[in-house]
Amino acid sequence: DAEITQSPRHKITETGRQVTLACHQTWNHNNMFWYRQDLGHGLRLIHYSYGVQDTNKGEVSDGYSVSRSNTEDLPLTLESAASSQTSVYFCASSRGLPDTQYFGPGTRLTVL
């Protein structure tokens, strides 16, 4: 079955380190999205991509970057992790625009 996966599921890192969270989907969806979920803020959009080589900033993009070298993957990189980036990160994808978004299982990141 087609699916969307994220890795790692849990990660603890230190302030200042570079961290990359992986997102992989097998639906062949062109559109992929990264959100973060925090208590009191709900889910907020970080970055998104409409296809290979396309990336766009979302609502809370400072300190994050993404790259899209193929259809299946959209890795999220924290250039220099900060404690404020402790959160649960979700990746999502959709076939069309607008269209149903399917979410991955999430990655819980703790920055100490």
Add this chain to the structure above:
Amino acid sequence: GIQVEQSPPDLILQEGANSTLRCNFSDSVNNLQWFHQNPWGQLINLFYIPSGTKQNGRLSATTVATERYSLLYISSSQTTDSGVYFCAVGGNTGKLIFGQGTTLQVKP
């Protein structure tokens, strides 16, 4: 930007009861989705419903786009319905703005 308000914030039901969750939004949208976040954190898409009515088993949803609200109905609730229900809205870009959610607890 668009504001999304969900009500009630919290809801406790006995198993078998029915409930209605509401989502109000401040501007016109052509993308509205309902999600269920289960106690393990997984986000499941329930409906993509920018307008009209849809049903899926015990769940149904209605969006009245001209009046800027959507309703999610849960009938004959079960303990597995517990979790947080999110409404999310947006336009043709695919970007979603999420409400704060309704936390539902269904007691056996």
